[in-house]
Amino acid sequence: MYKVLIIEDDAMIGDMVTMYLSEEGFHVIRKANGAEGITSVSQFDPDVILLDLMLPDMDGLALCRQVRETSKIPIMIVSMKNKVVERVNALGAGADDYMCKPFSMHEMSARVHALIRRSNLYLKSSANTRQVSEKAGGSTTAVLEAVLDIDKKITLNPNTRSMRVHGVLVETTYSEFEIMKCFVNHPGRVYSREDLLQTVRGFDSLVTDRAIDVHIANLRKKIEDSPKEPKWIRTVWGVGYKFVY
Structure with a gap:
C-alpha cells in the first residue's frame, strides 16, 4: 500500500x-x-x-x-x-x-x-545498475561521465542518483538528473521539449513543456559559470536544447 x-x-x-x-x-x-x-x-x-x-x-x-x-x-x-x-x-x-x-x-x-x-522506475533503474556492477565483480562503480575540458567535468552516478560539478556534489531533482543523463549520454544531440518531457514524465504526462524550460534554467544555474550565457546547455531556437562540451 x-x-x-x-x-x-x-x-x-x-x-x-x-x-x-x-x-x-x-x-x-x-x-x-x-x-x-x-x-x-x-x-x-x-x-x-x-x-x-x-x-x-x-x-x-x-x-x-x-x-x-x-x-x-x-x-x-x-x-x-x-x-x-x-x-x-x-x-x-x-x-x-x-x-x-x-x-x-x-x-x-x-x-x-x-x-x-x-x-x-528510478528505484528499479538504480537496482539494475547495482546488479550489473556486482556481476562485473563490484570493483568499480557504474558512472556516467562527460569530460568538459582538462580541468572540469560533470559526473553522474546512477547508483546514488547524484551529480558532481568540478568534483563538488550538486543536488538535483529527479527531472534534472534525467535530463542531464540524456545530455551526457548524447552530447550534441538536439532534444525537443517533448523529447525531454517523455524522458522525465512518460507519455502520460499531465504537465506542459514549460516545466522543461524551468528545469533547464535550474540546471544552468548549477553547472554553468554564467547561466545567462550558457556554454554547455545550449538553446536551439525553435527546436529545444543540446549539450555541448
Whole structure:
C-alpha cells in the first residue's frame, strides 16, 4: 500500500483528499502545519507528498526546499495560487508537480499515481545498475561521465542518483538528473521539449513543456559559470536544447 502525506491546513480540502485517496487504496495521513509535516516526512516515510503553499506556520516553498535537501520523495504542490510565476518558483524549489485549487479529484489521483510510478522506475533503474556492477565483480562503480575540458567535468552516478560539478556534489531533482543523463549520454544531440518531457514524465504526462524550460534554467544555474550565457546547455531556437562540451 502506497503512502501519501498531505500537508494542508484547510480541514475541508484535507479531509476530502484523504477520503478520496483512501478509497483509491492509499494509506493517507494529513498534517495541518509545516512543523508537523516535516516531522512526518521521516516518521511516516511517504511515497508522495501533497503540499499546500500557504501554511499557518511557514512558507510552503521553504518547506519544499527543506525536504528536498535530504529526500527525493516526489512532491506535488496543491495551491490556490495559479500564476505562472508561482508554478515556476515551486519547480525551482524542488517540486515535481503543481495543481491549482479547485481541482478534479480524478486528475489529482492520476497525478499521484504518475509520480509514484515514476519514482518506482528510478528505484528499479538504480537496482539494475547495482546488479550489473556486482556481476562485473563490484570493483568499480557504474558512472556516467562527460569530460568538459582538462580541468572540469560533470559526473553522474546512477547508483546514488547524484551529480558532481568540478568534483563538488550538486543536488538535483529527479527531472534534472534525467535530463542531464540524456545530455551526457548524447552530447550534441538536439532534444525537443517533448523529447525531454517523455524522458522525465512518460507519455502520460499531465504537465506542459514549460516545466522543461524551468528545469533547464535550474540546471544552468548549477553547472554553468554564467547561466545567462550558457556554454554547455545550449538553446536551439525553435527546436529545444543540446549539450555541448
